[in-house]
Amino acid sequence: MSRSATRERIEEKADALFYEAGFEATSFADIAGAVGISRGNFYHHFKSKDDILDAVISRRLTATRAMLEAWDTDAAPKDRILSFIRILITNRTKIMAFGCPVGTLTTELAKLDHIAESRAAEIFGLFRDWLADQFRALGHKDDADALALHVLARSQGVAVMASALKDEAFLRAEVSALETWLDRLPDQTSTKG
Amino acid sequence: MSRSATRERIEEKADALFYEAGFEATSFADIAGAVGISRGNFYHHFKSKDDILDAVISRRLTATRAMLEAWDTDAAPKDRILSFIRILITNRTKIMAFGCPVGTLTTELAKLDHIAESRAAEIFGLFRDWLADQFRALGHKDDADALALHVLARSQGVAVMASALKDEAFLRAEVSALETWLDRLPDQTSTKG
DNA sequence: CCAGCACTAGGACGTTCGTCCTAATTTGTC
DNA sequence: GACAAATTAGGACGAACGTCCTAGTGCTGG
Numbered sequence: 001m002s003r004s005a006t007r008e009r010i011e012e013k014a015d016a017l018f019y020e021a022g023f024e025a026t027s028f029a030d031i032a033g034a035v036g037i038s039r040g041n042f043y044h045h046f047k048s049k050d051d052i053l054d055a056v057i058s059r060r061l062t063a064t065r066a067m068l069e070a071w072d073t074d075a076a077p078k079d080r081i082l083s084f085i086r087i088l089i090t091n092r093t094k095i096m097a098f099g100c101p102v103g104t105l106t107t108e109l110a111k112l113d114h115i116a117e118s119r120a121a122e123i124f125g126l127f128r129d130w131l132a133d134q135f136r137a138l139g140h141k142d143d144a145d146a147l148a149l150h151v152l153a154r155s156q157g158v159a160v161m162a163s164a165l166k167d168e169a170f171l172r173a174e175v176s177a178l179e180t181w182l183d184r185l186p187d188q189t190s191t192k193g
Numbered sequence: 194m195s196r197s198a199t200r201e202r203i204e205e206k207a208d209a210l211f212y213e214a215g216f217e218a219t220s221f222a223d224i225a226g227a228v229g230i231s232r233g234n235f236y237h238h239f240k241s242k243d244d245i246l247d248a249v250i251s252r253r254l255t256a257t258r259a260m261l262e263a264w265d266t267d268a269a270p271k272d273r274i275l276s277f278i279r280i281l282i283t284n285r286t287k288i289m290a291f292g293c294p295v296g297t298l299t300t301e302l303a304k305l306d307h308i309a310e311s312r313a314a315e316i317f318g319l320f321r322d323w324l325a326d327q328f329r330a331l332g333h334k335d336d337a338d339a340l341a342l343h344v345l346a347r348s349q350g351v352a353v354m355a356s357a358l359k360d361e362a363f364l365r366a367e368v369s370a371l372e373t374w375l376d377r378l379p380d381q382t383s384t385k386g
Numbered sequence: 387c388c389a390g391c392a393c394t395a396g397g398a399c400g401t402t403c404g405t406c407c408t409a410a411t412t413t414g415t416c
Numbered sequence: 417g418a419c420a421a422a423t424t425a426g427g428a429c430g431a432a433c434g435t436c437c438t439a440g441t442g443c444t445g446g
Contacts, residue, residue: 006423022304024217027403038425040407045423049404099300106357107292107300111215121357149354149363150370157350161342164299164314170342177343199393220433231395233437238393242434 007045007055009035015056019094019101023053023108050116057119060101064123068130077137081151081182084131088158088175096166100159102127127152139188147185154178200238200248202228208249212287212294216246216301243309250312253294257316261323270330274344274375277324281351281368289359293352295320320345332381340378347371 013034017026028049032039046052071083088095098104102123109117131148140147155178162171206227210219221242225232239245264276281288291297295316302310324341333340348371355364 020304022217022301024215025305028405029402039405040426041424043405047405098304103353103357104300104304107297107353108215110356111213111291111297112218124354124357146366149358150367153350153354153367154347155350156353157346157348160296160300160349160353161317161346163303164296164317165342173339174343174346221435222432232435233396234394236435240435 006035006037006041010037010042010045010052011055011059014052015059018053018056018105020098023105023114024112050114053114053116054119057105057116057123060123061126064126068126071130077134078182078187080134081131082179084127084151085155085175085178085182088155088162088171092162092168092171095159096162096168096171099163100156103156103159124152137189138185151178151182154181199228199230199234203230203235203238203245204248204252207245208252211246211249211298213291216298216307217305243307246307246309247312250298250309250316253316254319257319261319264323270327271375271380273327274324275372277320277344278348278368278371278375281348281355281364285355285361285364288352289355289361289364292356293349296349296352317345330382331378344371344375347374 010031014026014031017030017034021030028039028042031052032042046055071080074080074083102120106117106120106124109120128145128148131151132144135144135147154174158171158174158178161174162168203224207219207224210223210227214223221232221235224245225235239248264273267273267276295313299310299313299317302313321338321341324344325337328337328340347367351364351367351371354367355361
């Protein structure tokens with residue numbers, strides 16, 4: 001019980017620090033200090049830095065699956081997609097400070113040529129598949145995946161620029177533009193042919 | 194003469210390494226090794242790591258200004274904007290491996306809380322102002338800046354996702370979509386009122 | 387031809403990194 | 417209450433980091 005509690009706290013702080021300071025720039029001392037434990041204790045729970053990175057990615061995968069599942073309760077597919085788009089608004093403060101957690105981690109791991117890059121990119125895969133499902137529900141048989149990637153790319157772009165500019169008005173304007181795009185997207189349900 | 198030649202080679206390699214491996218992950222030994230000089234020699238040309246980062250950013254600012262100036266020879270504003278969009282195609286191999294040099298550096302410096310972040314963001318400022326000029330030339334008086342930021346954000350999004358997915362077809366599809374968007378954008382020249 | 391300066395090499399510095407080890411403490415079980 | 421296992425603290429390890437220092441080299445101007 002105590003074991004998993006400490007492990008949980010380590011993962012939590014590591015997750016936040018990897019996001020806010022970057023994976024490479026976050027040391028074991030940083031995490032241990034944030035959790036309030038010794039470095040030695042650390043190695044009882046995680047045997048290496050890559051090990052805790054794996055745990056953080058697993059954590060994010062699980063959290064993402066849970067979030068997508070929660071959104072599945074929304075009746076209309078367009079409302080589900082709106083839920084995704086509006087993460088940008090909900091998390092605007094953190095996004096303007098540190099960008100998107102998924103995009104920035106994947107980018108960093110790509111530069112580090114790190115083995116975990118593909119696993120981090122799996123988080124994108126979850127969003128991609130889920131969004132494609134929604135677009136298929138809107139009747140977009142053939143271009144569902146392309147539309148999903150389009151929404152993902154637009155969101156990533158907003159996150160990068162909002163972080164670079166520290167400009168909330170820009171972020172809100174681009175989210176509105178994306179919502180308009182979605183609204184004008186033809187709902188092809190029952191208009192087959 | 195010899196001085197500036199070595200300095201130039203250091204800046205060149207540092208620029209590439211900061212892009213491909215990241216600023217934090219690139220050590221002085223890495224740069225010195227890539228250039229083929231000793232670490233001691235390094236400090237005769239640059240007094241600190243921040244110093245060479247400054248030089249690299251200055252270098253990129255100058256290169257960007259030169260590129261934009263070259264594009265100014267294109268007659269039609271839409272063609273100029275196309276030149277910008279097509280960087281994604283021209284540099285696709287590097288972008289799929291390391292993302293956008295401007296976006297990834299700005300993102301990393303934001304996480305590091307580095308003083309040079311705002312200077313790195315100035316590169317975005319150059320593109321932003323130049324793109325806004327082109328949209329103004331197309332008659333977009335009031336929304337020129339918003340359109341410029343939109344193009345920048347779309348491009349950044351493509352770069353992030355292309356790097357995460359390592360998918361050239363996606364990159365080309367999104368560039369096409371952006372070109373279509375630009376093509377359908379009303380040219381408001383001489384249609385005032 | 388020599389004095390002075392820019393340049394280069396290479397090692398020393400203190401610090402921090404990720405990792406490992408050992409010893410103490412807590413916890414759970416019979 | 418004793419004993420084994422899990423948990424914790426804290427220091428030691430070598431390597432690598434950014435930085436600094438010193439000594440040697442080569443060009444240049446008087």
